[in-house]
Amino acid sequence: xxxxxxxxxxILGFLMYNKxxxxxxxxxxxxxxxxxxxxxxxxxxxxxxxxxKKGYVTSEEIIQHDKPNxxxxxxxxxxxDEFYTWLCKxxxxxxxxxxxxxxxxxxxxGNLDIAASKAxxxxxxxxxxxxxxxxxxxxxxxxxxxxxxxxxxxxxxxxCADFGNKYTQMRLEWAKECLQKLEQFEQVEKSKExxxx
Amino acid sequence: xxxxxxxxxxILGFLMYNKxxxxxxxxxxxxxxxxxxxxxxxxxxxxxxxxxKKGYVTSEEIIQHDKPNxxxxxxxxxxxDEFYTWLCKxxxxxxxxxxxxxxxxxxxxGNLDIAASKAxxxxxxxxxxxxxxxxxxxxxxxxxxxxxxxxxxxxxxxxCADFGNKYTQMRLEWAKECLQKLEQFEQVEKSKExxxx
DNA sequence: AGGCTCATGTAACCGGTTACATGATTAT
DNA sequence: ATAATCATGTAACCGGTTACATGAGCCT
Numbered sequence: 001x002x003x004x005x006x007x008x009x010x011i012l013g014f015l016m017y018n019k020x021x022x023x024x025x026x027x028x029x030x031x032x033x034x035x036x037x038x039x040x041x042x043x044x045x046x047x048x049x050x051x052x053k054k055g056y057v058t059s060e061e062i063i064q065h066d067k068p069n070x071x072x073x074x075x076x077x078x079x080x081d082e083f084y085t086w087l088c089k090x091x092x093x094x095x096x097x098x099x100x101x102x103x104x105x106x107x108x109x110g111n112l113d114i115a116a117s118k119a120x121x122x123x124x125x126x127x128x129x130x131x132x133x134x135x136x137x138x139x140x141x142x143x144x145x146x147x148x149x150x151x152x153x154x155x156x157x158x159x160c161a162d163f164g165n166k167y168t169q170m171r172l173e174w175a176k177e178c179l180q181k182l183e184q185f186e187q188v189e190k191s192k193e194x195x196x197x
Numbered sequence: 198x199x200x201x202x203x204x205x206x207x208i209l210g211f212l213m214y215n216k217x218x219x220x221x222x223x224x225x226x227x228x229x230x231x232x233x234x235x236x237x238x239x240x241x242x243x244x245x246x247x248x249x250k251k252g253y254v255t256s257e258e259i260i261q262h263d264k265p266n267x268x269x270x271x272x273x274x275x276x277x278d279e280f281y282t283w284l285c286k287x288x289x290x291x292x293x294x295x296x297x298x299x300x301x302x303x304x305x306x307g308n309l310d311i312a313a314s315k316a317x318x319x320x321x322x323x324x325x326x327x328x329x330x331x332x333x334x335x336x337x338x339x340x341x342x343x344x345x346x347x348x349x350x351x352x353x354x355x356x357c358a359d360f361g362n363k364y365t366q367m368r369l370e371w372a373k374e375c376l377q378k379l380e381q382f383e384q385v386e387k388s389k390e391x392x393x394x
Numbered sequence: 395a396g397g398c399t400c401a402t403g404t405a406a407c408c409g410g411t412t413a414c415a416t417g418a419t420t421a422t
Numbered sequence: 423a424t425a426a427t428c429a430t431g432t433a434a435c436c437g438g439t440t441a442c443a444t445g446a447g448c449c450t
Contacts, residue, residue: 005409006298013305023429035293036300043410045431068418068429087305090317092324095299096232098364101203102292103233107357108210108284110350117353120287127289153307155382156314159375160304167295170367178356185352202437220401240438242403265401265446 007039008047012056012083015075021062022048023070035164048073056082114189118182121175128175132168204236205244209253209280212272218259219245220267232361245270253279311386315379318372325372329365 007029014020014028022045029039048071051057056079059071075083102124109117204226211217211225219242226236245268248254253276256268272280299321306314 006301007409009298010301013301013308016305016308021429022431026429033304035295036304037296037298038294040411041429042412042414042431045429047409049431064419064428066419067427070429083305084308087302087308088313090299090302090320092299092321095297095321095368096324096328097235098232098361099234100292101206101234102287102289103357103360104203104207104210105284105287106353106360107230107233108213108280108353110347110353111210111213111281111284114349116285117349123287124289124292127293131293150307152311152314152382155378156303156305156307159371159378160300162374163300163303163371164295166367166371170363171292174356174360174363177359181352181356185349204437218401219403223401237439238401239403239440239442242401244437246403261400261447263447264399267401 006037007043008051008056009083009086010037010039011044011047011051012075012079012086015057015073016080016083019072019074021070021072033160036160051079055079114182114186118179121179121182125172125175125179128168128171132165203234204240205248205253206280206283207234207236208241208244208248209272209276209283212254212270213277213280216269216271218267218269230357233357248276252276311379311383315376318376318379322369322372322376325365325368329362 010029011025014025020028022041025044025048026039026041029037029044048057048059052059052073055076057073057075059073062070062072064070106120109120207226208222211222217225219238222241222245223236223238226234226241245254245256249256249270252273254270254272256270259267259269261267303317306317
């Protein structure tokens, strides 16, 4: 398997804990870990077929009477091997780049005027704050995180949450500093105008 | 044009300053702004054809005698309109997610032992520090940044650099805190072992 | 002759997104 | 009835990456 096929490795990772259906996995990928890796259900179902074709998972149809039937997927030994290989040779480079269309947008925002730029950063701050309010609520309804007996798991999940929180804080700090610099710039411009008169 | 086609908008953005060849653009996208948006030359050439087809740029072949000939691209009015539209309706959501295969890898690292996890974070810190040493050197040889007369441009380019620096600092802080927590965890485990004896 | 910079592409692939489609079962 | 939850997909598309290919002109 290639470098960064992270959805498939994510699926394998979750199947390490439990047999799951595509629907179960979709719920997980759209719960609190969606900050790390969001996935469309369509993509998950495709990837499950893909993993099955590769022999990394097996599926079993479960007949249900209170709900529609479902396919339970189970990770195979080959799948576990693949997962551990991915887990051990961590690719750090993915975090080096900040490849980001918003930053590209900011890069060119000198084309607009100061007022427009300030408005952007104000809007950004509002958005980030709103998202950071929503997040803890979303985190409550995940019983998955309590399902593991291994305290080392919980620690690493916390590391991911820590990253998210730090990232939020950092972005707010950054935007506020940008605003300050814009205001300083504005002041200098104004005083220049005055001295020209 | 759709939501986040950022390479094409980046190209339009740079063409706002100057006529450029694909080769020129490739140099820029692989200079200091590669932290924001890296691009393969193959992709740039494709995108230029694409933009031309859409009427956002025009090309002119320049016959050169000391070097191979080249195609100079110039942004059209229609291209400028498209660029400003993109510039004004900024999409903030792209920065909300930390969609990141490394973080996904950390998420599952509870499957390994403490030593392996600590090694990961040590390696991560080393990598980030190495990259942050390389970066300022790379930034020196960009005369593009001096080409603009507009001080508001320079300010926004600084904002992007600021983001990169803050992000680097944040990641280092995060990794160090993770290491600390891992060491604390290790101590607790050891003391448990002792009390069991 | 060999390596560097300058210069431009093609083709195959890939992981992911968007939009759309279907249908069972339960609760109101 | 109808909305909500459970459950599984298909098809088209898209932006981007990887690998490969070519060749002019300069410097040593």
